[in-house]
Amino acid sequence: MGRRTRAPACNVATVVAMLVLALCVSRPATADAAIDIQYTCTPAPADCSGWHHTPVTVTWSINPRPEEGSVIISGCGSQTVASDTAATLVWCEASFGSDVLRRTRMVAVDMTPPSVTGAEPARAADANGWYRQAVTVGFRGADALSGIASCTSTSYAGPDSATAAVLGTCTDTAGNVSAPATFTLPYDATAPSITEAVAARKPDHDGWYTHPVRWTFSATDALSGVDQCPTVLAAPFSSSAAAPFAGSCSDRAGNVASRTFSLAYDAVPPTAPRVQVDARDHAIRLLVSAAADTTRLRISRSPGLRSAKRSTLYTGRPAGFTDRRLANGRRYRYVITAFDQAGNVSRRRVNATPGPRLLSPPGGASVNAPPRFEWTPVRSAGYYNVQLYRGHRKVLSAWPSSAHLQLRAQWSFAGRSHRLQPGRYRWYVWPGRGSRSERRFGPRLGTRSFVVTG
Numbered sequence: 001m002g003r004r005t006r007a008p009a010c011n012v013a014t015v016v017a018m019l020v021l022a023l024c025v026s027r028p029a030t031a032d033a034a035i036d037i038q039y040t041c042t043p044a045p046a047d048c049s050g051w052h053h054t055p056v057t058v059t060w061s062i063n064p065r066p067e068e069g070s071v072i073i074s075g076c077g078s079q080t081v082a083s084d085t086a087a088t089l090v091w092c093e094a095s096f097g098s099d100v101l102r103r104t105r106m107v108a109v110d111m112t113p114p115s116v117t118g119a120e121p122a123r124a125a126d127a128n129g130w131y132r133q134a135v136t137v138g139f140r141g142a143d144a145l146s147g148i149a150s151c152t153s154t155s156y157a158g159p160d161s162a163t164a165a166v167l168g169t170c171t172d173t174a175g176n177v178s179a180p181a182t183f184t185l186p187y188d189a190t191a192p193s194i195t196e197a198v199a200a201r202k203p204d205h206d207g208w209y210t211h212p213v214r215w216t217f218s219a220t221d222a223l224s225g226v227d228q229c230p231t232v233l234a235a236p237f238s239s240s241a242a243a244p245f246a247g248s249c250s251d252r253a254g255n256v257a258s259r260t261f262s263l264a265y266d267a268v269p270p271t272a273p274r275v276q277v278d279a280r281d282h283a284i285r286l287l288v289s290a291a292a293d294t295t296r297l298r299i300s301r302s303p304g305l306r307s308a309k310r311s312t313l314y315t316g317r318p319a320g321f322t323d324r325r326l327a328n329g330r331r332y333r334y335v336i337t338a339f340d341q342a343g344n345v346s347r348r349r350v351n352a353t354p355g356p357r358l359l360s361p362p363g364g365a366s367v368n369a370p371p372r373f374e375w376t377p378v379r380s381a382g383y384y385n386v387q388l389y390r391g392h393r394k395v396l397s398a399w400p401s402s403a404h405l406q407l408r409a410q411w412s413f414a415g416r417s418h419r420l421q422p423g424r425y426r427w428y429v430w431p432g433r434g435s436r437s438e439r440r441f442g443p444r445l446g447t448r449s450f451v452v453t454g
Helices: 011-017
Strands: 036-042 056-063 071-074 079-081 085-096 099-109 115-121 135-142 148-151 153-156 161-168 170-172 181-187 193-199 213-220 226-228 232-234 240-251 256-265 274-280 283-289 294-302 311-316 321-324 332-340 345-352 358-360 365-367 372-375 383-390 393-398 404-406 410-413 416-419 423-433 446-452
Touching (some): 036 085, 036 099, 056 099, 079 085, 115 181, 135 148, 135 181, 193 240, 193 256, 213 240, 213 256, 232 240, 283 294, 283 332, 311 321, 358 446, 393 410
Parallel strands (some): 365 446
Antiparallel strands (some): 036 056, 056 079, 071 085, 085 099, 115 135, 148 170, 161 181, 193 213, 213 232, 226 240, 240 256, 274 283, 283 321, 294 332, 358 372, 372 404, 410 416, 423 446
């Protein structure tokens, strides 16, 4: 039972307030009065006070009893009030000798239940006339006789219904209860169901998005209906094959549902590859180190093949690549493009000029043991001339047939014995063609210096 409210008093209720024990005694002014009249009301209370909602029987008792003496009575039989009345007077009169006594009682009976005249929610609807949270409905009523004592206030919190029924009653002052009345209201506490997310455009590359994409959502709602599903611009912070993004929809009752979807998203290009250039005789060797997320490389060159301005030389997995049949002394520009799985790209540009050259030891190196001289092979060379200087003095001239020479700790040159001593040295290499006696040498491959430290 909900909270009970006191209805305002009516004019009839004012009459009820005046129903108190009314005793009218009429007797001569004699000193020997000895008659007494009492009454009892059934049902209780015995003094007949207040309102009754069932018939009331008033029973009189007289002392002395009529059969015990010459007591004369009038109107003193059991009296029943069985109809609605605001104030019905019942009475009993007795005389005993010269003593006359008259007693009266007012009886109020209301057997008619009140009626419910209306109801009102304690607050406004949550959204669009719909309730989605518990609401209390207070009822009001009317009663023609004893007046309204209270009406119920009933809280409703489900189940969902477009015509949710809230029952209430009113009680009058006599205790009669009205028939239940029904107040209907629209109630929906269930969020909609999001069924689908649709992208505004197709993926950028092979099922992957590389730029923010706007999504729209579809939903269903079984009762109040879908109100809105705002669009969402998905731009995940991290790259993932299942990057999450969320959408929401609301129904007309104000219930909100959210759901998480995922998309393949990668807006970060791979790290630009590292490239080591090895220039050789009529060739360029490119050693490429690519990032872990690189799935494909493309190597292009300017100038290109067959007089083209630019040509693609290689497409495939990251690996080393050698570009052959190049013109020595000509400068070539290579662009190494790295692709990830989403199609993002990064590039590294390097320049290289092919031609034979000295390789080891590197220029300015410090050594504490006899070094190994190495240089790029020259295809037309049958031998090489290696010359070594300490300061301005030549201390070695050797004729290896391969593109390397291991220096010893001691050697002979020009009839003298030499050994490797601390100091600065410089070495030179020339390719030779034909026989040594022809003394036909190509352009010098280069010169480098090194320092012996011990």
